[in-house]
Amino acid sequence: MAEPRLTDTVLDVAENDASLSEDAKLLVLAALDGDAALAGAVGGESPPASPPIERDDRQTEAEEPEPIGAYLVGIEVAGFRGIGPAVTLPLAPGPGLTVVAGRNGSGKSSFAEALEIALTGDSYRWAEKKGAIWSGSWRNMHYDSPCHIRIRLAEEASGETVVGLDWDRDAELGDRKSWVQRAGQKREPSLAALGWGSAIELYRPILSYDELGGLLTAEPSRLHDALEGILGLEQLNEAEKRLTATQKRLQQPDVECKTAKAALKPALEGLDDERAKAALLQLRKTKPDLDEMLRLATGTAPQQDDLLVALRALVHVTTPGEVAVERAAHDLRAAVADMAAHSTRSLEFAEQRAALLDHVLKLHATHGDMPCLVCGEGALDDEWRQRVVTEQTQESEALIAVRDAQRNLTQCRQSARELTKPVLLENTHREVELTSLGRVTAVQRRWVEAPQDDLGLAEHLLNVYPELAEAVSALSAEASASLTQREDKWAPVAQQLAEWVRLKRRALANEEVGRKVQEAVRWVRANNVVLRNQRLEPLADEARAIWAALRQESNVDLGTISLTGQRTRRRVELNATVDDEPAQALTVMSQGELHALALALFLPRATRPASPLRFVVLDDPIQAMDPAKVDGFVRVLNEIARDRQVVVFSHDDRLADAVRQIGGSARVIEVTREAGSVVKVMESSSPARRYVDDALALARDTNVPLDVTAKVLPGLCRLAVEAAARDVYYNKRYSDGADRNTTEANWVEAKGALQKLALAFRDDCTAKVDSWRDAKPARRRTLSTCGGGVHIGISSDPRLVTEDLAETVEDILGGSR
Template structure:
């Protein structure tokens, strides 16, 4: 059934152009019980057995009860494991419902009746006359497994929940628990056991409970599971988005309180719908343009001034060079001019030769003069070279002073108290003259510069420490925000498609539910038409509406031509009949592994005409299902007895003192035909020639009915397929062939010849149908009775 529903939902999703492929994939994964995000298997258990393979047919062979509810000593209700109708009847208090509850508890570990009663009532579950041994055994015929017994046993003085449950396939050991059957989900979806209390409880509980019950039997819980799975997937996928939202809210509360340019920039980014995450990352790590505002303070914190030792050494050197130049005096300059004049005269002589001195006009510039003048020039040059070196040292010292002053510290802009004094000290340093006295000024202004720069450096370091103390925790928060934001950005498309998938499933759930309900609603209307008899209420559309606390089943109806809500215009009996009409289609669904339906007291509130209709309905279902009905109402077995050609059996339950419960066949199909034949034979008003015409058909019907029960019981016990048994029976058209199925091919001839009445009865069933029965009708009746008993003994 799940596969059918999955196909139905996904087919609708595939046709919806508003959904992208990713959203469709999420829906399919959720429907298949997988994680909608990854497609990985999510369920702890395997899919229901009916999805993995064709359902195995399960029939009831019988139930044995001891010390449980109204049954004291061990009592057994035998059932024929095949299609057919069995009415278990008896007055109130005989133990009928105890058999029904025993089957229900053994298969489900619960009982609807007990759920609706006070705790004290449920505690009184052991039989008062026979409380130990206490146990239940339900015999089943399962295709492929043969006869299987499900048991529940209690030790002395243990409670109801302490039951020891087990399963045993014929020939194998007992297996603890019921898990091996794999019926937990089918029992929920195709509940084959319906009680009067359950039907009435659904009506009394209100529209939501009826909605839930229908949703369960239709297997629509899968839609809820899928929607819940998508909801959880959205929550999981949205976690990064929620985390970054929380981080953003925290930063919005923190950042405005920081006196820091970085805080303003960070705030402007984190509050954007599409922030520049790289900018925030740079703020968190101390890189990027916005952090250059901090570089000024960092530079101030590390600013340096010329080394005091170097400054003092240069000052001393400048002063020494300055002193050396001052020591040369004016004579040095006169000697330099005279040497210059002498060198010019020597140059003139070298160029023009001997001549009268152009300066004094008395002396002669000749060779003798030249030799004396050259010697004098050489001596003066040596003295002047020493003077030049002294002046060069002063010029070099002045240049180095200039370089030192040019290397004055650069102070970035900063709003610090000591900045004006520091800038003034720097400007004063740069303005030192390089002339005489520069050395002393270097010493004095360097001391002022050092003090001023030290002050601003200390302030810059203190300000940086203050800002960093406030910023570092925020920087860490920003780093976390960056990671969270990137994680959120990475899942945005996934969140979008998951939300679209969830929204689509929620919006389309109602239509899917009612599309799934439609064929069963049609069956329910068909059943209601059979059951309503003289009722003026005509059932219309059956739909599931609403969700959550407003969910309900809408049962549209018309009464006397006017539209109405069905439950609002129906009598109690009609409402019970309606609920049966709603739930029987699921109990007999083809996908169900249970080929039996067990009904406990379904006709309590029905009027006589509806009971007759209900009997016809049950007979129709019994053509393909094993139908077991427990009822204290004599009207139902009476109605069944009136049906013609129905494979029906009536079992009477009686109770003796001490909770001794007994079962007795009041009527089964073979017995009914024998009874009909007996009535014909005993009726003096029926001429013998007419009796001879009727008897062969009744004989044949009785023999075939008994043979059919034996055949089905044998096949069920062997574990062979019910379908194969039915096909084998249908393929045999002759009475002798069908008796052979019951007796066995190898034994058939001997079995017939062993007793003369068997051969005589088979001849009446075969040739007598065409020629009429020979022999006396009373003899034919007696032979038939013994032959039917012999066939029953083979079961």
């Protein structure tokens, strides 16, 4: 049964949690989906909308394409560990059990170690033991040529692939060259070309005796991480990391805001500045006016500090220009002199006389000549008129000049007096404390109290102005310095204030969505253990089933298996019962039971459906097992071998014996080592050959009635021929990269020995194999026995039948035409 998607598992738990808000649910699911999805859900400013959460219960991991499977075809080793000259351990690609048997020191474990270092880049034995000693003795002492390892794989859809390691003659272990080569392609210098990613570490298909013993005795976190890794929970862990990182990012402005406030507050308190006081007042509020604080920082507040206004005014205080003052004094003196030059006659008398004469001239013009109206003696005649007109013209010109001089004097006097106005405006500097302000005030008082006479005024301008100009210049400079000093103190604080406002606004903008993210983080952390153990349960069920098969007479029953703890305290909780009394499994088990338990935990991990590694390799797994557990172990391996390639290296004869006794389709390969580290490999038992052996034994057994032998022997012959055909067909198909499901379906579809042979030889169950059958009489007789003989029995000598069978089976396995 396919495991549900992690998102569906999380959603199930979330939907049953009434305390979790819809927004937080959406954030959890977005975090599971990835960085982009979470960023879109968060939006950076406000919490995401809360649409109804929908799911498709039909969508499970079963819909995802199954990883491309890889089987072992063979392991070739030269000059590595206990193997000298090159030798190949041939393996049948595809599901099935193979036992590689050999005494200690035969070189069999060297094949396992070669496979381990080629596929994982390391060896558990070397890593966990005295590394320098073990890794330093990797090169075979009887072999002085360059060393190499070749792992031949059968990949579905790719055919045969070779993983190679090469060492130069004097190279160290770490100086190897690794490569991968697929059929018909160039070598690629990395195992990454296989596309397995972290699968080799995640599903760890190779288990040595050392690792088996250390699986439960190593630090608790190692087994925890190994099991957690295959549960697909890295997606949940990554989601928690994303949410935590997002929470931290959203909270960062608030953290920075608090840090900035801690620095800003004493900075404001240390300033004697109205702006600082106003900002500090806002800073102490629960909900400060950020706009007002920003205006204070930028100097755009409507209410300005009176002292600053006064200082800015004093900086720009001006006096009349020196040239203007000197010109005014000069002009005034000149005007006074000009007026004095025209003052010999009274201007008023001149104006009255001119008016009187103008009236008399008009009278004369109207009434003609007449005596003088004043004295009565003179005559007002034409001569008088001409003389008066001439005098009037002359006096009028003089009168105009006097009037101009008088007007010029008035203007010069006004201009001079205008210069003596105060340079400081009233009430603009009451808050200012400047040393030069008193002098300016005193000089200004004298400056405005100018003499009333014109010449005294001109003298006043020239005498007082230099002192006024000097005093005002000093005041402006002092005011500027004071203002600069205050602004220099305020500027960095204003910058701090503006930055705090920016951070505060960001913090407020993130506040609502930050609460939702925090809720999501807390929920994921709180439910992580629940979700982990929900996902672990199917694997735990498999482990308990394997333990049940392995325990064999043990009074220890394996109970719940759970992942507990976090960070440095993470571990696997293994509960058990001993005679129905609860106990911790590890504390009550013998060494053999611990090994059996380790296998029960390892095998489900190594055989997960998602793993592209279709093989499991065990090196000496039964050393600490009693005979009963060995039998249970073989039954477990036979079950796993239904859809996995299982290779077991063992020096213990009990395993090979158990395989032969229990039966099944297991192969037994013998490994021996001769002088000079010459290792030889020989298949001592295959399913087809075992059926041949059974047939020979039956034919030779005089205790079995002949009629029974005649009826039973044809069935054994058919089983032997079909087993041989199956070996040839499966090896060929998997080596060519054929799909496992199609291969098995074709085999099931083929009926009878002839069709199965047609599959083996022609890859087509309808093909004819008459020419092969008729090439040898033994083949023809054997296939006849496999056909009609199954129904009617045999009439010929059983020994002759088994001789024909043995020859035919070897021809099939050897590919003889």
